[in-house]
Amino acid sequence: MAAGGSAGLRVEGLHHRLGERVLLDGVELDVGPGESVAVTGPSGSGKSTLLMCVLGLVAPDRGSVRVGGRELTGLAAGQLAQVRRELMGMVFQFGELLPELTPVENVALPMLLSGGDHRAAYRRATELLADLGVPHEGTATGMLSGGERQRAAVARALITEPAVLLADEPTGALDPEAREAVADLLFTVSRERGCALLLVTHDLSVAARAGRTLRLEAGTLTDVRDGVGA
Template sequence: MPDEPVLAVRGLRYEVADRVLLDGADLEVAPGESVAVVGPSGSGKSTLLGCVLGLIKPSSGSVHVAGADVTRMRRRALERHRSNHIGVVFQFGELLPELTPVENVALAALLAGNGTRQAYERAEELLVELGVPVKGVPTGRLSGGERQRTAVARALMNEPALLLADEPTGALDSVTRDTVAELLFSVPRRWNCALVVVTHDAEVARRADRHLELRQATLTPYAVGGRA
């Protein structure tokens, strides 16, 4: 029997100011699978992620993450579910520059209520595995690639079922972009989670198992480098 999808988006519709950004969007992602969603700026990619995170309430449709419909959850239940099951990597990392990488990564576990020692030990293990310096270096002094690897470690800290990445390489040069993209797309199989990456960069998107385009408010298969 195939794995149940970690993420199941069905019939999603969202409109704002008489503009329809999502109209019947459907998406399923299984454990260990990666999906890239491409589309120009303003096409609704970040809106889609906002709906998956429960930050944006759609007009209709459902978003099941790890078996629960986040569109129907109350705020506190949603916050707990998001903390336990979803990790996010942003374009600019959204890290605290004055903290060390270990402190930035451990913070995700501490906010989820985990013990301090356990949080710091796991943070250091993740950073070492992802090739980030862990001793005595403020995050603000890391290279762009090291900061994004730290952001990936933070997103993985609570062992999420679903990892979301919003233009994760948009602020990096081409060499660093390729290194971070390679790491990011290795995550689903290494940690058995589902990965959804939204990007305008075809070189990043082609690394995914499946490719979709957000076009005219719906998700459709998209060919990237000969793959669809």
């Protein structure tokens, strides 16, 4: 069970303007532990901005974000960084792994940055990579396939047992087979590990697998359909 996962993610009255463009206009969103929500919408509609606000990397003009029961609004930069390390995991479109590190070192990094024991972090990273089917013994990160890199990125996001798992176009750069495998993994780990999953995607087939699908357009979120889960 994710630490602090009993509260999941709660977004209330989120407003954000970029110049004259209103990207978020009073956005409301709740994702409970073990739940999955996919957000779709046209390019430039503010989907990634919503994720950045949840991460605390973009300060909204108004509104509130709570992660794992912790209020992010108004926290200093150092406090936000600590909340990110302890309560959130993030999977980017291209994995964002460091090629100079081994897969185990990449996955262990968030735990090490949180002050975790070196041996425990490496042991946990090795276990996660094995669980997710990523080769790591004597393997350079740069030699992993696209699908393997994304699975390693999921492992890295999970190592701190986050309350909230965020994914920004996590299957966008993958071939169809790898896309299905990574989508399976994301929805399965959210459900089995009890973390709230918020996924942004242009891929409607991936979005349809979420428990709920929402569309962000003209600054507001609207229900598309009730998902069928994964």
